[in-house]
Amino acid sequence: MGRRRKRRKKIIRKGPRLPAKFFQCPVCGNITLTIDFKKSDDPQWKIAEAKCGSCGLHCVFRVRPNVDRVDVYSMLVDMVYENRLDECRPVSEEEVEKQIEEIIREEAGSVDEGATQEAIGTDEGE
Numbered sequence: 801m802g803r804r805r806k807r808r809k810k811i812i813r814k815g816p817r818l819p820a821k822f823f824q825c826p827v828c829g830n831i832t833l834t835i836d837f838k839k840s841d842d843p844q845w846k847i848a849e850a851k852c853g854s855c856g857l858h859c860v861f862r863v864r865p866n867v868d869r870v871d872v873y874s875m876l877v878d879m880v881y882e883n884r885l886d887e888c889r890p891v892s893e894e895e896v897e898k899q900i901e902e903i904i905r906e907e908a909g910s911v912d913e914g915a916t917q918e919a920i921g922t923d924e925g926e
């Protein structure tokens with residue numbers, strides 16, 4: 801008589817990916833500040849996005865790929881202390897996307913060779 805063993809599925813627990821780590825928001829003081837990274841088109845740079853769930857602080861930085869969350873956090877803290885937060889006022893998701901696009905475009909624009917813009921004279925007839 802064959803006994804059927806219940807096969808136990810081995811559950812391999814992958815170590816949890818680093819949970820979104822919360823930092824203390826330098827503006828409102830709550831531990832609700834998250835920092836995420838996004839890729840930019842340029843491998844030399846990545847985009848760091850800092851968001852506070854309490855006061856709505858929302859900051860986008862362009863940083864080197866080896867920069868980690870803690871570095872971004874200290875940049876943010878510096879900005880707050882130096883009162884440069886007008887550079888990253890609370891904005892909507894769309895605005896952030898735009899900002900990121902602009903950053904990428906700026907980066908692309910700096911390598912732009914020979915794109916000449918012609919001034920177009922408009923004749924205003926009567």
Ligand SMILES: [Zn+2]
Pocket residue numbers: 825826827828829830852853854855856857
């Ligand atoms: Zn805050």
